[in-house]
Amino acid sequence: MKSLLLSFTLLGLVAVLKAQEVPSDDQKDYSGIWYPKAMIHNGSLSSHNIPSKVFPVKVTALEGGDMESDVIFWKNGQCHEVKILMKKTDEPGKFISFDDKRFIYITALPVKDHYVIYCEGRFPGELLGMGKLIGRNPEENPEAMEEFKKFVLRKGLKEENIIVRELNEHCVPESD
Numbered sequence: 279m280k281s282l283l284l285s286f287t288l289l290g291l292v293a294v295l296k297a298q299e300v301p302s303d304d305q306k307d308y309s310g311i312w313y314p315k316a317m318i319h320n321g322s323l324s325s326h327n328i329p330s331k332v333f334p335v336k337v338t339a340l341e342g343g344d345m346e347s348d349v350i351f352w353k354n355g356q357c358h359e360v361k362i363l364m365k366k367t368d369e370p371g372k373f374i375s376f377d378d379k380r381f382i383y384i385t386a387l388p389v390k391d392h393y394v395i396y397c398e399g400r401f402p403g404e405l406l407g408m409g410k411l412i413g414r415n416p417e418e419n420p421e422a423m424e425e426f427k428k429f430v431l432r433k434g435l436k437e438e439n440i441i442v443r444e445l446n447e448h449c450v451p452e453s454d
């Protein structure tokens with residue numbers, strides 16, 4: 279009886295401790311509009327696949343820690359929007375695309391409201407690694423750009439593969 283009581287007490291304690299845990303990285307809310315400021319690829323991206331225009335990206339948090347992002351790309355003189363579903367994994371900041379073909383990593387930079395989102399996997403026709411520096415506002419931020427370069431070098435990627443395109447707000451993700 280005593281040991282039973284003790285286990286209950288311990289259980290209660292664990293529950294209290296759990297409730298006090300600070301929200302971890304994977305509970306971070308990435309929802310909202312993000313502005314891409316630079317791109318990087320690992321050398322596998324052929325030049326005809328390098329986007330000529332970049333647009334804001336909309337992220338929506340789904341139930342259970344998954345996310346959806348609405349990405350706009352420019353093709354044949356028009357904006358096209360694709361929805362990308364990202365399932366969370368046990369690793370904070372690591373997601374997997376719903377078709378299990380791509381891993382997506384989100385890394386916070388030491389500059390407020392700036393992140394790197396890096397994808398690895400199969401893009402139509404090719405295996406590649408590709409990343410974006412994104413920020414909560416569209417303004418240029420030289421400090422964030424410096425941190426992005428450091429990220430690129432830490433990852434063993436080449437600085438010359440950094441691509442900067444003027445942000446285009448002609449098309450914005452539809453809010454639904």
Ligand SMILES: *[C@@H]1O[C@H](CO)[C@@H](O)[C@H](O)[C@H]1NC(C)=O
Pocket residue numbers: 320321322398399405406407
């Ligand atoms: C780029 O990354 C992809 C996915 O990780 C890999 O399969 C490919 O070999 C890499 N390409 C180069 C040139 O490193």
